[in-house]
Amino acid sequence: MATLSSAHCGSSIYGNDHQRARFSSIQKRFLRSGVSLLYQSNPIRNVVRMQDGLAAATVTPIESEIPLKKLKEGLLSVTSTEGKDAISVDDKGGDSTVSITVVGASGDLAKKKIFPALFALFYEDCLPEHFTVFGYARSKMTDEELRTMVSKTLTCRIDKRENCSEKMDQFLKRCFYHSGQYDSKEHFTELDKKLKEHEGGRVSNRLFYLSIPPNIFVDAVRCASSSASSTNGWTRVIVEKPFGRDSESSAALTRNLKEYLEEDQIFRIDHYLGKELVENLSVLRFSNLIFEPLWSRQYIRNVQLIFSEDFGTEGRGGYFDHYGIIRDIMQNHLLQILALFAMETPVSLDAEDIRNEKVKVLRSMKPLQLEDVVIGQYKSHARGGISYPGYTDDKTVPKDSLTPTFAAAALFIDNARWDGVPFLMKAGKALNTKRAEIRVQFRHVPGNLYNRSFGTDLDRATNELVIRVQPDEAIYLKINNKVPGLGMRLDRSNLNLHYAARYSKEIPDAYERLLLDAIEGERRLFIRSDELDAAWALFSPALKELEEKKIIPEYYPYGSRGPVGAHYLAARYNVRWGDLGLEQ
């Protein structure tokens, strides 16, 4: 079958391709001001606020000019979708430019994910013609030194080796560096000046990626918004987790951010939302008739969201120790996947429609109860000649830390669609395998004709849909099948879609998609403030209780399947963990 290659964003050769995401996202941006849903945003006010840097709600006289500008941008965006070679949208082509400032450029995330993702976007012609990348951090570096640092982690996609080094050079030429403190307005003003130089008078859109420790989020946002906002385009800030430690701190953080930014300027990243199979979850649900009748308590017995890493904190546990696995993985990544899985059909594929549905389902959930949680912590283990350290052996971790590196939880959604269906989550470090998957276990067939062919273990007779997010992306449906032969024996076989076999092109990194969406203003994959509140509301009470009561985690050996308590938790709801079966 002719496989459509993944859409080249922005490239005009594909101008008449209706399937480009850009088409819809650009339209949506234009429509945004007219679409009012649960969340209102005023596209006009933000420019004004950024200029003033004040928290004032009053609008300055400049406002009258702004609507025209915004309207013009919007008009440009509409015409450009129709004309392949027309003037491009505000952030593409001759009229405008995008400046991406990576705040915290010398950090790990920047080196491993952000710069490589930007380069990959550049390589795929997804970045606007005029763009600049600035690194901003405290260390003193020259532009050259930044480029050297960045070049070490850039790679080209496997299937696109040609002119790779040339492209790298071109990309690096657009990378610059400015050193400054994160809480200094002066330094940001200097940055602003440099940015303006590169922008050369065009409409400037600015994206700030905050790759810095959470305690300086607000300072950096304050300085960036007051001193380095765009005067004639948009300014957006991408924020990485953690978003607080609990409901109160998260709400406070949001409040602080909103002193300087509008809701639609805040892009909270959860990079799992950018993963291929998580994106595909909605496609699977809503574009395939065969799954539609199955997606409720009538057919689904339980849902399991499983995450495991096969390594520990490896000497960098100091940061992790403040948060623990529940805040690190469950409250965000797994919960986001759950929301996408369980939400009602959205009105459209618009960001706000989708996020509205996610918030709805999160708010329909019961807060996590302590008795529905099992926590664990990995201990040292010697196997063969190799000895693996325990969590507390990590020098950066306090000796008596009770921080969980493993957690299993049972959550419930109190609505008509999901009442009574256990949603089991499991996340852990230093387990036996590296994996992230969604498993849907279906119910038994009522009045099953083949009862006697299955023997006594009817649990093995049910269907299961498995979506393996990583590694080795795949979707498979376990069905009962007759074993070929003269008897009538049944077994379980997979209707299998293996991405590596089906899609030969390399799958882009989640950060590429997310950065592209941030540049395009597509908010579907970013967490909205009310969404975040709802997420915290589910976990905060349990987290508080865990910490106040100083609950001791169950210890499990490094590299094992995790604490036994997880099995008992599942058993309480009559569930077996699908990933621990023998049938892999």
Place this chain on the structure above:
Amino acid sequence: AGRLPNRLFYLSIPPNIFVDVVRCASLGASSKKGWTRVIVEKPFGRDSQSSRELTKCLKQYLNEDQIFRIDHYLGKELVENLSVLRFSNLVFEPLWSRNCIRNVQLIFSEDFGTEGRGGYFDNYGIIRDIMQNHLLQILALFAMETPVSLDAEDIRNEKVKVLRSMRPLELDDVVIGQYKGHSKGNKSYPAYTDDPTVPKGSLTPTFAAAALFINNARWDGVPFLMKAGKALHTRRAEIRVQFRHVPGNLYKQNFGPDLDKATNELVLRVQPDEAIYLKINNKVPGLGMRLDRSDLNLLYRARYPKEIPDAYERLLLDAIEGERRLFIRSDELEAAWSLFTPLLKELEEKKIAPELYPYGSRGPVGAYYLAAKHNVRWGDLSGEDS
């Protein structure tokens, strides 16, 4: 020698001597103390009347439960698996009706002609040879209601029920064809009538396509399209289930104008290279939001390395064990004939000329028009299959 004797007679003889042999075998060679069974191969008559005659004659000497009419397609692995798929998997249960299924296609093709042995075939034609039995049997298994149990009689009861709920086939809903000679490169393929054993002006169809309907609550309005032919471009037997569109489809704009390509399809390939695959819409990996159709795929050769037994092995074993599930009961046969007999009579009385199609092609064009009449596209000709 003193043991309990059970006797099985497999009649592999021309149909005109069926009754004689049965008479003689049952009178002269029946088992006194054990069972005596007779396996009969098709053809079971040429139409309702002759079939009834044959059954009457057989029943002069045999009971119903001694008659084992073979339809060897019922012994094929994936045809056996059809019921397992339907009844032991919850995920398919809600989908198995007019609510979710748009049409069902039963497709059979051979890539060779009669090859000098058309004399026998010419008396029957493709409808009697393949459609009225093999494809209809598969249809019955596909469409029947859930049986009370896996017992032979319970299953056969359901099959009879569904066959009797069907409308007899009408001439409007049938297209017949016959293959003609064709040269490709320097190879030349003969026409059906070039076969020396076939009468020169024979109108016998070597291809037929038909649309059948089941008038019950589960299947009202769903076209069951059958297609069978010799000397086509490929050798294949498969069941294709095309599902409906998603109502209020969120992803409408991703599919472009051809919404037909946006539906799910379940394909069971009976032969060659047994497989089951489910075509679903999937996001193409990459930065865009493009959808394509991909297969959730079960390929038997990959999953089950043991060689799959021949259908006859299973059927003989079942006959010996007295398991009648895979053999055709008399009332079943009667119901099957009543669906096709009026049509066959009309075809022959009116001397309807078949549409000629080249040897090795995809068959007569009329088949497309028949499908289009019921708003269907043949799934095997879409070019999408691996």
